[in-house]
Amino acid sequence: MKAGTVVRLVARREVRERGRSREMAVSTVISLVVIAVLVLVAGAGDDGPSYDVGTVGERPAAVAATLAELAGAGAGAGDTVGSDGTAGADGAGEADDGDDAADGTAGSDGEADDGDERVELAVERVADRAEAERRLADGDLDAVLVDDEILVEDDLDRELESLIQAAHREVAIAAALADAGATPDQVAAASPRPLATRALDPGADADDDRVGLATIGTFLLFTQLFGFGYWVASGIVEEKASRVIEVLLAKAGPRPLLAGKILGLGLVGLAQLVLFVGVGLGLAAALGTVELPPGTLRVAVELIAWFLVGFVVYACVFAMGGAIASRVEELQGTTGPITLVAMGGFFAALAAGNDPEGVVAQVATFVPVAAPMVLPIRSAAGALPAWQAVGAVALVLATAGLVVRLAARVYAGGALFTRGQLPVRDALARAGDG
Amino acid sequence: MELTDLRKRFGDVTALDGLSMRVEPGRVHGFVGRNGAGKTTTMRIALGLLEPDGGSVRWRGAPPTADDRRRFGYMPEERGLYPKMRVADQVAYFGELSGLPPAEARDRARRHLTDLGLGERLADRAEELSLGNQQRVQLAAALVQQPDLMVLDEPFSGLDPVGVDVLAGVLRAEVTRGAAVVFSSHQLDLVERICDEVTIVDRGRVVAAGPIGTLRAERARPLVRVELEGGWSQWAADLPGARAARTENGAVLVELDSWDGEDQAVLDAARATGRVLRFERVVPSLADLFREVVQG
Numbered sequence: 001m002k003a004g005t006v007v008r009l010v011a012r013r014e015v016r017e018r019g020r021s022r023e024m025a026v027s028t029v030i031s032l033v034v035i036a037v038l039v040l041v042a043g044a045g046d047d048g049p050s051y052d053v054g055t056v057g058e059r060p061a062a063v064a065a066t067l068a069e070l071a072g073a074g075a076g077a078g079d080t081v082g083s084d085g086t087a088g089a090d091g092a093g094e095a096d097d098g099d100d101a102a103d104g105t106a107g108s109d110g111e112a113d114d115g116d117e118r119v120e121l122a123v124e125r126v127a128d129r130a131e132a133e134r135r136l137a138d139g140d141l142d143a144v145l146v147d148d149e150i151l152v153e154d155d156l157d158r159e160l161e162s163l164i165q166a167a168h169r170e171v172a173i174a175a176a177l178a179d180a181g182a183t184p185d186q187v188a189a190a191s192p193r194p195l196a197t198r199a200l201d202p203g204a205d206a207d208d209d210r211v212g213l214a215t216i217g218t219f220l221l222f223t224q225l226f227g228f229g230y231w232v233a234s235g236i237v238e239e240k241a242s243r244v245i246e247v248l249l250a251k252a253g254p255r256p257l258l259a260g261k262i263l264g265l266g267l268v269g270l271a272q273l274v275l276f277v278g279v280g281l282g283l284a285a286a287l288g289t290v291e292l293p294p295g296t297l298r299v300a301v302e303l304i305a306w307f308l309v310g311f312v313v314y315a316c317v318f319a320m321g322g323a324i325a326s327r328v329e330e331l332q333g334t335t336g337p338i339t340l341v342a343m344g345g346f347f348a349a350l351a352a353g354n355d356p357e358g359v360v361a362q363v364a365t366f367v368p369v370a371a372p373m374v375l376p377i378r379s380a381a382g383a384l385p386a387w388q389a390v391g392a393v394a395l396v397l398a399t400a401g402l403v404v405r406l407a408a409r410v411y412a413g414g415a416l417f418t419r420g421q422l423p424v425r426d427a428l429a430r431a432g433d434g
Numbered sequence: 435m436e437l438t439d440l441r442k443r444f445g446d447v448t449a450l451d452g453l454s455m456r457v458e459p460g461r462v463h464g465f466v467g468r469n470g471a472g473k474t475t476t477m478r479i480a481l482g483l484l485e486p487d488g489g490s491v492r493w494r495g496a497p498p499t500a501d502d503r504r505r506f507g508y509m510p511e512e513r514g515l516y517p518k519m520r521v522a523d524q525v526a527y528f529g530e531l532s533g534l535p536p537a538e539a540r541d542r543a544r545r546h547l548t549d550l551g552l553g554e555r556l557a558d559r560a561e562e563l564s565l566g567n568q569q570r571v572q573l574a575a576a577l578v579q580q581p582d583l584m585v586l587d588e589p590f591s592g593l594d595p596v597g598v599d600v601l602a603g604v605l606r607a608e609v610t611r612g613a614a615v616v617f618s619s620h621q622l623d624l625v626e627r628i629c630d631e632v633t634i635v636d637r638g639r640v641v642a643a644g645p646i647g648t649l650r651a652e653r654a655r656p657l658v659r660v661e662l663e664g665g666w667s668q669w670a671a672d673l674p675g676a677r678a679a680r681t682e683n684g685a686v687l688v689e690l691d692s693w694d695g696e697d698q699a700v701l702d703a704a705r706a707t708g709r710v711l712r713f714e715r716v717v718p719s720l721a722d723l724f725r726e727v728v729q730g
Binding site: 006009013016017238239242244246247248249250251252253 | 483504512515517527530
């Protein structure tokens with residue numbers, strides 16, 4: 001029988017037994033729920049602020065009408081250019097609130113493709129001041145315009161304030177112009193269309209979004225590398241503790257046995273990762289809650305490719321952790337250092353998300369246990385020079401080749417050692433020429 | 435299978451110190467020795483799980499190839515099963531690893547398990563079975579590819595009398611089919627009953643080997659059993675020439691240096707004491723033999 005046949009048989013057993021295990025079903029369901037919640041929550045967070053404003057009397061009602069126009073009418077600006085919709089409603093802005101207005105508020109530019117905030121505003125008439133006070137206290141309304149005042153419960157949202165002040169000025173100017181005998185056209189000209197915003201680097205926002213997606217993806221990648229790596233270790237210990245390993249080694253060499261185990265668990269991990277990524281992106285696309293930046297697919301493909309390479313490295317290191325332990329209880333001790341390294345790699349990836357060209361990101365690119373998690377993020381940020389990408393891939397592949405051999409030896413040497421914990425050096429020595 | 439001058443050290447511990455033995459097809463071979471005598475190490479070397487430091491393993495005259503090894507059935511001491519895997523699946527899996535085509539492996543797994551009385555438990559996980567039944571599953575896993583050589587490490591430990599009979603019957607059937615069977619055990623009465631041949635090891639060396647009947651006759655010291663009316667035994671304490679005496683079920687067992695008249699002297703001494711109910715030569719049991727060769 002060829003080694004390939006053994007690899008296939010062992011891998012098939014892992015896929016079948018792990019694939020239909022309860023742990024697998026539970027972890028898949030939990031992860032899918034978390035992903036679904038993330039997509040929904042991320043979508044909810046994308047909605048702009050919403051305000052309920054009341055008015056008492058006629059003039060406040062006129063202000064409120066303009067206010068509603070300002071909040072909704074930024075739409076007019078949307079089809080001009082701006083990806084960073086603003087509708088800087090207050091052309092003449094006083095110094096103190098000018099900033100707020102410019103910070104892109106009212107402009108609910110509906111067609112924006114990068115998740116701009118939209119202000120939702122509901123306006124209603126309130127009978128009198130007493131009623132207004134009661135409803136503010138109830139939390140029904142955020143603000144009520146009464147004569148020359150804005151009534152609020154405790155403080156007024158700055159964004160809403162600048163909107164109201166702008167509407168107030170516009171109504172006052174229009175009234176003054178009308179009093180001075182201006183034609184309706186002249187009055188209209190006094191409230192110009194909001195200024196359009198033209199982005200100098202429109203892609204930067206998409207980069208940020210891609211990095212965000214890649215970071216979530218890297219978290220998934222980390223859990224897959226770590227979780228399935230640990231399963232390699234615990235699978236080996238299970239075989240040692242039950243002495244199945246003796247029966248297996250009597251039939252086949254340690255290398256195809258180990259290769260089959262890593263391949264089988266890797267396939268299950270890959271299938272789960274593809275499922276998670278697919279469901280996450282599919283939900284986001286279907287519900288429209290999260291805007292997917294251009295290049296999303298590339299990020300996903302790179303993540304999955306990095307799982308394949310990274311898993312070989314992690315699985316082999318975990319296999320050594322499993323081979324030198326005799327019982328499941330000892331696994332924590334033997335795989336502890338690997339856990340720390342994996343966490344370090346993940347934190348390096350987070351650092352790379354903050355600063356894709358920073359020192360941490362650059363150094364971690366050339367650390368084989370961190371690279372699989374760091375590179376997808378740097379690549380998504382567009383901050384990965386080709387030479388670094390090639391170098392990192394070459395380094396990780398070389399490391400994989402090395403740890404495969406090392407793991408096979410430690411596995412062979414530790415396989416029959418079933419009392420206590422075996423030092424790695426002894427495991428290598430026991431492997432003999434194997 | 436022929437093992438020649440096997441040597442193996444683990445650190446400072448010498449596990450095997452020039453061990454040689456031979457296992458023939460068509461024979462049930464018992465492998466006995468104290469704990470730590472080197473039985474499991476020998477089996478692991480024979481199966482290719484361990485490399486010896488010195489010596490050789492030959493199967494049908496040549497070092498066993500990977501394909502030969504797949505035709506060996508092995509049952510390690512206790513367990514040797516995936517706890518959470520369904521029993522029919524795992525027996526079939528071991529069959530496939532031994533080179534059986536998938537359909538045949540499944541078929542034989544079902545048949546062997548059914549023959550061993552586990553027909554109703556095929557879809558159960560191993561951990562759901564009693565220890566005795568788990569041992570039957572292990573046995574099925576070792577049998578599934580119709581091995582040329584079966585190696586079993588302590589297969590009888592923990593079995594009830596019915597289980598012992600079932601296993602003994604299976605081993606007998608395997609040697610009848612032409613396989614060679616070797617198993618280790620501490621239960622010397624069982625070995626004596628089931629085996630054709632025995633190898634006794636002590637401290638990594640063979641101290642006695644051969645057909646059990648021959649060994650018992652050749653290697654044991656002369657021994658007589660004397661039973662007196664009333665169970666008297668004091669008389670034997672100062673017998674001239676007798677090496678040792680002990681009582682057993684009211685009779686006295688006396689070890690002699692030789693058969694040259696000493697047995698008659700013992701009989702005379704006994705008759706001088708009282709009425710002799712029984713006087714007989716004793717062929718020592720395997721346990722007696724074991725005690726003798728291993729004590730040294």
